[in-house]
Amino acid sequence: MSLRVPRFLPCGDTAVTVEFGTEIDDGLNALCLAFDAALTDAAIPGVIETLPTYRSVLVQVDPLVIDMPAFETRVHAILASLKQSGAPPRRWIIPVVYGGAFGIDLDDVARSHGISTEEVIRRHCSRTYRVAMLGFLPGFCYLSGADPSIALPRRISPRLKTPAGTVSIGGVQALFASVEAPSGWHLLGRTPVRNFMPDRDPVFLVGAGDEVVFRPIPAAAWDDLDAAAAAGRPVAEVVTA
Amino acid sequence: MIRLLVKDCGAGTTIQDSGRFGFQRYGVGPAGAMDRIALVVANMLVGNAAGEAAIEFTVLGGAFVVEGGPVRVALAGAYADLKIDGEAVPPLTSATVLDGQSVTVGAAKAGTFMVLAVSGGIAVKTDLGSRSFHLRGGLGGVDRAPVRPGQVLPVGSAPHGPDLTATVPPKVSSGAFRVVLGPQDDYFSDAGIATFLGEAYRVSAEADRMGYRLSGPVIEHAKGFNIVSDGIVTGSIQVPGSGEPIVLLADRQTTGGYPKIATIISADLPRFVQQRPGSEMRFAAVTLAEGIAAAREQAAMLASVRAGLKPVGLGFDTEHLLSVNLVDGWVDAHAPPAEPPLHSAA
Numbered sequence: 001m002s003l004r005v006p007r008f009l010p011c012g013d014t015a016v017t018v019e020f021g022t023e024i025d026d027g028l029n030a031l032c033l034a035f036d037a038a039l040t041d042a043a044i045p046g047v048i049e050t051l052p053t054y055r056s057v058l059v060q061v062d063p064l065v066i067d068m069p070a071f072e073t074r075v076h077a078i079l080a081s082l083k084q085s086g087a088p089p090r091r092w093i094i095p096v097v098y099g100g101a102f103g104i105d106l107d108d109v110a111r112s113h114g115i116s117t118e119e120v121i122r123r124h125c126s127r128t129y130r131v132a133m134l135g136f137l138p139g140f141c142y143l144s145g146a147d148p149s150i151a152l153p154r155r156i157s158p159r160l161k162t163p164a165g166t167v168s169i170g171g172v173q174a175l176f177a178s179v180e181a182p183s184g185w186h187l188l189g190r191t192p193v194r195n196f197m198p199d200r201d202p203v204f205l206v207g208a209g210d211e212v213v214f215r216p217i218p219a220a221a222w223d224d225l226d227a228a229a230a231a232g233r234p235v236a237e238v239v240t241a
Numbered sequence: 242m243i244r245l246l247v248k249d250c251g252a253g254t255t256i257q258d259s260g261r262f263g264f265q266r267y268g269v270g271p272a273g274a275m276d277r278i279a280l281v282v283a284n285m286l287v288g289n290a291a292g293e294a295a296i297e298f299t300v301l302g303g304a305f306v307v308e309g310g311p312v313r314v315a316l317a318g319a320y321a322d323l324k325i326d327g328e329a330v331p332p333l334t335s336a337t338v339l340d341g342q343s344v345t346v347g348a349a350k351a352g353t354f355m356v357l358a359v360s361g362g363i364a365v366k367t368d369l370g371s372r373s374f375h376l377r378g379g380l381g382g383v384d385r386a387p388v389r390p391g392q393v394l395p396v397g398s399a400p401h402g403p404d405l406t407a408t409v410p411p412k413v414s415s416g417a418f419r420v421v422l423g424p425q426d427d428y429f430s431d432a433g434i435a436t437f438l439g440e441a442y443r444v445s446a447e448a449d450r451m452g453y454r455l456s457g458p459v460i461e462h463a464k465g466f467n468i469v470s471d472g473i474v475t476g477s478i479q480v481p482g483s484g485e486p487i488v489l490l491a492d493r494q495t496t497g498g499y500p501k502i503a504t505i506i507s508a509d510l511p512r513f514v515q516q517r518p519g520s521e522m523r524f525a526a527v528t529l530a531e532g533i534a535a536a537r538e539q540a541a542m543l544a545s546v547r548a549g550l551k552p553v554g555l556g557f558d559t560e561h562l563l564s565v566n567l568v569d570g571w572v573d574a575h576a577p578p579a580e581p582p583l584h585s586a587a
Contacts, residue, residue: 009424012504013532015474017424024469036266051265051472053496058472060265063507063536068529135470135496138269138378142470142496178268179377196267198368198380204267 004031006079008072009056013063018075019056024144024172028055029132030084033209037085038078044071052208054132054142091128091211093237094176096167096189097219098124103167103189112152121216123147124188129174129212134204139178139196141206146174158184165190167214176212189216192226193236200232243309243396245344245359247388251301253450254388256363256381257356257491259292261371265495271475272373272381273491275354275450278511278543279318282411283358285547286315286335288401293362294372296388298355299450300517302346303388310340313360313400317411319352319515333407334553337400352515361397375492376450402552409549412542413512414535417525420478420503421532425468428500429480433461437502438524442486446518450492453516459484460502470498476505476513490514508535 009017018035021028036052039059046066051058061071098121099106110117129143136142146169154170159182162168166177170185177183178196191214195205206212217225229235259280260273274280274297281291296303302321315335316323323330324345330336338344346357365372365383374382383392426434442457466482473479477489479499488505489497505513506527516522527535 010421010504010529011424011472011474011501012421012476012506013529013536014476014507015472015504017472019424019471022469049263049265051495053471054469056471058265058474060262060474063533064540068533133470133496134266134268135472136268136494138264138267138380140268179379181377196378203369208266 004028006075008075011058015058015060016068016071017056017058021055024054024132026130026144029130029144030209031082032057034082034084035079038082039075042074042078044074046071051135052133053135054144085209088240089130089209089211091213091239092206093239094167094191094193094206094212094214095217095221095225095235096125096191096214097222098189098216100219102219102222103187105168105186106188109150109152109169109186109188113150120150120188123150124169124174125214125216127213131206131208131210131212133208137177137179137181139194139204140181141176141195141212143174143176143212146172148172152186154184155186158182162187163190165192165194167191189214191236192222192229193234194229197232205234205236243307243312243399245305245312245394245396246308247390247392247394248304248306248343249390250303250388251299252387253299253301254303255297255374256294256365256383256388256394257297257373258294258362258371260491261369261373261375261380264369265472268495269369269378269380270375270493270495271491272371272375272450274356274373275491275514276318276356276511278411278413278539279354279356280358281543282333282407282546283315283317283356284362285550286317286333286405286407287313287358287360288335288405289358289360289362289397293358293397294365295356295358295363296394298346298349298357300349300353302348302355304346305344305394307338307340307342307344308393310338310342311399312338312396313404314338314344315358315405316346316355317358318355319349321349321355322347323357331406333410335404335406337404353517354514359396360400364395364397377492404553405550406553407546407549408551409545411546414509415512417523418509418513419506419527419532419535420524421506421529422503422526423501424471424504425500426502428462428464428466428468429502430461430463433463434502436460437486438526441521441523443522444516444518444520448518450490452487452489452493453513454485454487455522456485460486462500466499468498468500470496473497473501474504476507476510477501478503478505488513506532506535508532508539
C-alpha cells in the first residue's frame with residue numbers, strides 16, 4: 001500500500017500522534033487503520049491503547065515504560081512490512097427517517113442548494129460511505145465519501161443538544177451519532193440504530209473501516225424499529241460488500 | 242454487604258477510579274479521578290490498590306452513614322475536613338468507621354476535587370472495565386448516574402490491618418504549568434506561541450470535568466483553526482477560533498477538530514485540575530524528555546509516600562518529615578490554607 005513517512009507529534013508525556021497526512025482521503029485512512037491493526041498486534045511494552053483517525057493514529061503510552069526512540073524505530077519497521085487487509089469490508093444498511101422533527105435542517109440544506117428535499121435525500125442515500133473513524137463520543141461514526149453537492153459549512157452557532165441517532169453533514173464530512181450531543185452540523189434525519197449500547201453484546205455495531213449506506217424509511221416505521229433497537233436488536237442490516 | 246448510605250452531597254459528586262482505557266477507539270473517553278495523586282494517596286491510606294473506585298467531590302463535600310460496617314475511609318486532594326461522628330480525622334490519615342457511625346466531608350477550603358477512598362473500593366458495577374462515571378457516555382457510577390442523597394453505595398470490604406497515616410506527605414510542583422508543545426504548534430504563529438508562553442491566563446467560569454476554558458490574551462493562529470479531526474489526550478490544550486485556550490480533562494471527547502498548541506505534562510495535571518475559576522497561571526515549555534523525567538519523579542514521590550505509611554498511634558518519623566519539608570520547589574499538597582494556597586500556581 002502507498003507508503004508515507006509519518007510525523008511523530010508529541011501529545012505531552014503520555015501519548016504520541018503518528019500522523020500520516022492532514023487531509024480526508026480514503027487511501028490515507030486505510031493506511032491509518034492498517035497501521036493501527038499492526039501496531040496492536042505488535043504489543044509494544046508501554047503502549048496502553050491506540051486511536052486511529054482519518055489521518056493519524058494516537059498512541060497512548062505509559063511514560064514510565066515506553067522507550068520513545070525504540071518505539072519510533074519499531075513504527076518504521078511495522079510500516080515497511082505493512083499489508084492492507086484482504087478481507088472485504090462489512091457494509092451496513094442504516095435506516096433513516098429524514099426531515100420534519102427527525103431532521104430539522106433538511107429544508108435549509110435543500111434551500112441552500114436550490115434543490116428539493118427529495119433530491120437531498122436521494123443524494124445522501126446514493127453514496128456508499130466509509131467509516132473513517134469512531135470519535136468524539138461513544139459510537140459516533142465519522143464518514144468519508146459524502147456528496148460535495150449537498151455540503152454546507154458548519155453552523156455558526158452549534159446546538160447544545162442534538163438527539164441520539166442523529167444523521168448529519170458538516171462540510172464534506174458525514175456523521176451518524178449514537179448518543180445525545182452538542183453539534184454544529186446540519187441535521188438531515190435520525191436512525192433508530194444504536195451504535196453504542198453498553199448492555200448489548202456487541203456494545204458497538206459499526207466500526208472503523210466498515211461501509212455504510214443510508215436507506216430512507218417512513219416516519220410511521222420509527223416507533224417499531226426504535227422499540228426493537230431499544231430491546232437490543234441491531235435494526236441495521238449487514239451485508240458483505 | 243457493607244454500604245454507605247448517602248445522606249447529603251454536592252451535585253458534582255461521582256464515583257471515579259483510575260479511568261477507562263482501551264475504548265477510545267470507539268469514542269469512549271477515559272473519565273477517571275481528576276486528581277490522580279489524590280486517588281492514589283487516598284487508596285493507599287485505606288490499604289487499596291492505587292486505582293480502586295472512590296467518591297470524588299467537587300468543591301462541596303457530603304455526609305454518609307455506614308451500614309453493615311466497619312469501613313476504613315481516607316480523604317485526599319483538595320484541603321477539606323473529614324469527620325467521623327463529628328470528630329475530626331487528622332489529614333493524610335485513615336480511620337475506621339463502625340456500623341451506624343457517620344462520615345462527613347467538608348467543603349474544599351482550597352482546591353476543587355476531594356477523593357474519599359473506602360476499604361475495598363466502592364463496589365458498584367463496572368462498565369467497559371471501569372467504575373468511573375462518564376456523563377455524556379452514560380457509563381459507570383451509581384447505575385450510570387452521579388452520587389445522590391438516598392443512594393446506597395456498596396463498599397468492597399471491611400478494613401484489613403491498622404489505620405494508617407502518611408509520615409511523608411505527597412508533594413506537587415509549584416510555579417508555571419509545564420507543557421510539551423504540539424501536536425499542532427505549527428498551526429500557530431511565532432507571536433501566538435510567545436503569547437501562550439509569555440502571558441498569564443485565568444480559569445474561566447466554564448470549568449468542569451470535561452475541560453477548563455481559560456481567559457487571557459488571544460493566541461494567534463497561523464493557518465486557520467480547523468484541522469481534520471484527530472486524537473485528544475487528557476491535558477491537551479486546544480485553541481478554537483476565539484483564540485482562548487481550552488484544557489481538555491478527564492471527561493473530554495476522544496477526537497476534535499481544533500488545533501492543539503500544547504499538552505500539560507502528566508506530573509502537573511493533578512495541580513492544574515485543583516485550580517478554581519479566577520486562578521491565574523502561566524505555562525512553560527519543557528522537552529518531552531523533561532516531561533518523562535517529571536513523571537518518573539512523581540512516581541518516586543508516590544513510592545516514598547507509600548514507604549512512609551505508618552500505623553496510626555505509633556508516632557511520626559519526625560526527622561524524616563522535617564527533611565522532606567525542607568526540599569526546595571515543592572509545596573505540601575495538604576498544607577492548610579495558612580500556607581501558600583493548595584495547588585496554587587502562584
